[in-house]
Amino acid sequence: MLVTSYLWVKAAHLIFVIFWIAGLFMLPRFYIYHQPTVPGSVEDKQWIERERRLRSIILNPAMIAVWVLGLALIWINQMNGRPILTEGWLHAKLLCVIALSGYHGWASAYGKKMARGYRPAKDRTLRLMNEVPGIATAVIVILVIVQPF
Numbered sequence: 065m066l067v068t069s070y071l072w073v074k075a076a077h078l079i080f081v082i083f084w085i086a087g088l089f090m091l092p093r094f095y096i097y098h099q100p101t102v103p104g105s106v107e108d109k110q111w112i113e114r115e116r117r118l119r120s121i122i123l124n125p126a127m128i129a130v131w132v133l134g135l136a137l138i139w140i141n142q143m144n145g146r147p148i149l150t151e152g153w154l155h156a157k158l159l160c161v162i163a164l165s166g167y168h169g170w171a172s173a174y175g176k177k178m179a180r181g182y183r184p185a186k187d188r189t190l191r192l193m194n195e196v197p198g199i200a201t202a203v204i205v206i207l208v209i210v211q212p213f
């Protein structure tokens with residue numbers, strides 16, 4: 065019973081991880097297309113609305129769900145005699161997810177600046193930032209599956 069519930073929580077965790085990362089892949093890509101539009105134009109307003117919906121319908125709820133379910137997995141392990149909080153790979157993973165949450169914050173703030181008519185980052189910077197979720201996903205998945213330390 066307990067094992068089955070644990071697996072359901074883990075499945076839900078992974079479903080929301082996929083939503084969160086998919087949203088993080090899309091948002092900076094939207095910014096790359098949004099960047100050249102003239103502030104106040106019809107196209108600018110369409111991108112602002114698409115970005116707002118992506119943030120409020122997918123990104124923010126998915127990030128919260130990943131955190132809540134991930135912390136629940138830690139709690140269930142701790143309660144069932146596996147002191148997971150002493151494992152090195154989990155410390156490294158937590159550092160990566162804190163950094164990824166910071167990236168989420170940066171990306172959300174950048175969209176709000178664009179909505180006010182600013183374009184502070186160069187195209188090249190946005191393209192480089194676009195690589196962050198992919199690299200973070202690869203590192204985190206290796207940490208949780210291989211558990212190298």
Ligand code: HEM
Pocket residue numbers: 074077078081085130131133134135137138148161164200201204205208209
């Ligand atoms: C946001 C904070 C997060 C916390 C607190 C957290 C915590 C956890 C915990 C405790 C487990 C169970 C590990 C086990 O049973 O051995 C787990 C499973 C997993 N997590 Fe997370 N996680 C978080 C975010 C993420 C993210 C962002 C990703 C991917 C990019 C991810 C990918 C996975 C995968 C693939 C598993 C399954 C591992 C397995 O079954 O062997 N997690 N997570």
